[in-house]
Amino acid sequence: MTTEAAESVEAAGVAPAADPGFLQRYGASIEYILIPGAALVGALAVFGGFIALYGKNPLDLYFYMYYGAFGTWFSWQNTLTRAAPLILTALCTALPAQLGMVIIGGEGALLIGALSATSAALALQGAAPIVVQIAMVIAGMIGGGLWITLSGGLRQYRGVNETISSLLLVYIALAILNHLVEGPMRDPASLNKPSTREIGAANMIGTIPGTDVHWGLVFGLVAAIAAYILIYHTTFGFAARVAGGNIRAAKIVGLSVGKLIMTVCFLAGSSAGLAGMIEVAAVQGRTNANLAAGYGFTGILVAFLARQNPLAIIPVAILLGGISASGGLLQRRLGLPDASVLVLQGIIFVFVLASDALYGRIGFLKGKS
Amino acid sequence: MADASLGLWTVPLAVFGGAIRVSTPFLFVSLGECITERSGRINLGLEGTLVMGAMSAYGISYLSGSPWLGVLAAGMTGALFGALHAGICSLPRVNDIAVGIALMLLGTGLAFFLGKPLIEPTAARLPAIDFGWWSDIPQLRAALRINVLFLIGVAIAPLLYWAFRTTRWGLLIRTAGESADAARAMGHSVLLIRLRATMIGGFLAGIGGSFLSLFYPGSWNEGLSSGQGITAVALVIFARWDPMLCLWASLAFGGAAALGPALQSVGITSGYHLFNAAPYILTLAIMIITCSPKRTLTGAPAELSITR
Secondary structure (H helix, E strand, O other): OHHHHHHHHHHHHHOHHHOHHHHHHHHHHHHHHHHHHHHHHHHHHHHHHHHHHOOOOHHHHHHHHHHHHHHOHHHHHHHHHHHHHHHHHHHHHHHHHOOOOOOOOHHHHHHHHHHHHHHHHHHOOOOOHHHHHHHHHHHHHHHHHHHHHHHHHHHHHHOOOHHHHHHHHHHHHHHHHHHHHHOOOEOOOOOOOOEEOOOOHHHOOOEOOOOOOEOHHHHHHHHHHHHHHHHHHOHHHHHHHHHHHOHHHHHHOOOOHHHHHHHHHHHHHHHHHHHHHHHHHHHHOOOEHHHOOOHHHHHHHHHHHOOOOHHHHHHHHHHHHHHHHOHHHHHHHHOOOOOHHHHHHHHHHHHHHHHHHHOOOOHHHHOOO | OHHHHHHHHHHHHHHHHHHHHHHHHHHHHHHHHHHHHHOOOOOOOHHHHHHHHHHHHHHHHHHHOOHHHHHHHHHHHHHHHHHHHHHHHOOOOOOHHHHHHHHHHHHHHHHHHHHHHHOOOOOOOOOEEEOOOOOOOHHHHHHOEEEHHHHHHHHHHHHHHHHHHHOHHHHHHHHHHHOHHHHHHOOOOHHHHHHHHHHHHHHHHHHHHHHHHHOOOOOOOOOOOOOHHHHHHHHHHHOOOOHHHHHHHHHHHHHHHHHHHHHHHOOOOOOHHHHHOHHHHHHHHHHHHHOOOOOOOOOOOOOOHHHO
C-alpha cells in the first residue's frame, strides 16, 4: 500500500498532466464553465428545433445569430453597446444575491435612474458639460439606488418578500415615468412620442474614440470589476457573503445585517440607475417610454447565467447583448418575429436553472481521492 | 344624457362594474397560486402562464370559432407550463422562485412570438349574461353584463375552501405544504402532489388569461397583461392562503384597477397612469401592512420558500 502511494506521488511529480489532484483542484472551476456552457448549447439546440417547427432552417438561424452578434466589426459594436446596460442591470440582481436575496426589479431602478439623470441635466442647463454629466451620474445612481433600497428596507424591516416588491416597483416606476413624460415633464414639441426635453447634444457622453460604442461600456466594466473586488476582496464583501450563507451566524458574530442589506441594495440599485443614465446620456438623449426596453429583465438572466459572479457577468452580458443584437437580422433575413430573442432568452434561463442540479455530479470531474 | 343625469355616480358604478370585470383574471390566478402554494411551492411564472393562456385562447377561438374551446386550450397550456415548472423544480437544488422568473420570461416571449399573427384578426368572444335587464340606465346595464367565467371563479373559491378543509385531496396538499417529511412518512410522493398542484394552478391561471383576450379587454396584444399575474401571486400572500379571502381581495383589486379608466371616462385624465398603477401600489401597501419581520405569517405553509 505504502509503496503504491509513493509511486503515484512520484508519477504525479513526473507527469503533471496526470496529477490526480488536478481535477480535484480545478474541477469546481471547470464545472462553472462547462455546465452553463452545456446549458447554453442545449438551449440553442431546443431553440433551433423550435425554429425548425416554425419552418425555418436552424442552420441559417445559427449563422445569422453569429453574424448579427459577432460576425463583423459593426455587429461587434452593436453587441457591446447592448452589453453595457446589461452588465449594470445584472449587477442589480447579482449584488443582493450575495445576501441570499432575489431582486428582479432592475428595470424599475433603470427607469428611475434615467428620470433622475434627465431631471438633473434639465435643471443644470447652461452648466459646463462635465458638470452636467457628473450630476447625471450621481442623480441616476442615487435615484436607482433608493428605488432598490426600498425593496431591501421592506424586506428587512417589514418582512415583505423582496422578489415580489421589486417587481411591483417596476410597474410603479413605469407608471411614474409615463405620468411625468406625458404630464409635468413633457416637451410640448414631442407629439407622437411623449418625451421630456432633450438633455442637449453637448451633454451626451459620446463614444469611445475609433468606435461607435459609447462610454457606457467602460462604466459597466468598471462597475463589474469594482463589484468583484468589493465582494471577494473586502471585509464588507466577506460580511455580506457570511450573512448570505447563514443569517443567524452573521448575527451571532455581530454583523449588522440590516445595514448590509440596505447598503448592498443601494449599490445594486445604483448600478441599474447608472444603466438608465447611460441610456439617456448616450443613446436616447431624453427620457421616454423607449427606455423600458427590457434591459432590466435580461439583466436577471445575465446574473443567473453568470452564477451571480460580477466578473463572469461581463462575458455573459456580451453574449446576451450579442443575442439581442442579432434580433434585427433574424427579423429581416429569416422573417422571425422580434420576440424570438425573448423566447431564446427564456429557454436559456430554463436550461441554466435546470443545470443547477448537475453541480458536483459529473463523475469525471470529481477526481479520485 | 345619461352621463349628465348620473354625474359623478358614473365613477363608483364603473368601479363596481370594473371590479367584476377586471377581477376575474386576478381571481383565477390567485386561486391557482393558492393551490400551488398550499402544496409548498411558489410559482412566480403565472405571469407568463397568464399571457400564454390569453394568446392560446385567442388563437384557438379564432381558428375554431368556439371561444369555449379557446378557454380549454388556455387551461391546457397553463397546465403544461405548470408541469414544466414542477418538473424543473423537482430536480435537486433548483430554486422555485428562480424557475418562476424564467418561466415568466419564457411564457411572455413565447406568447409574443406565436401571437404575432393574431394581433390583426378578431376571434369569437365569450358571451356575457345580462343581469341588468331590469334597469334603464345604460351604465348600470353595462356594469351588470357579467361573464360566465367570473361566476365560475366565484363558485370555485368556496369549493376550494371546502376542499382544503374536508377532502382527502385537500389534506394531502396541505400536508405536503406543511411538512414534506410527514407526507413522505405517510407514503406519498411529495413531488407528485406538487406536480399536480402546480398543474392545476397553471390550468386556472391559463383560464384567467383566456378571460383577458376573449372577454375584457377582449383582444390579443402584447400589452394585454402588465403584471396582473405577479400581482395575483402577491395577493395570495395577504389573503393568507385562504381561497375565500382570495375572492374578496381579487374584487378589491379589480375595483382599484378599474379606477383609472373610470376616472378617464368622466374626463379626469391627469394622473391617468398613476391611477393605472393603483393595483400595484395597493398590493405593496397591503403587503407592508400585513407582513412582519418578527413572525412568519399566520396560515403560511411551512414548506414555502418565500416565508422562510
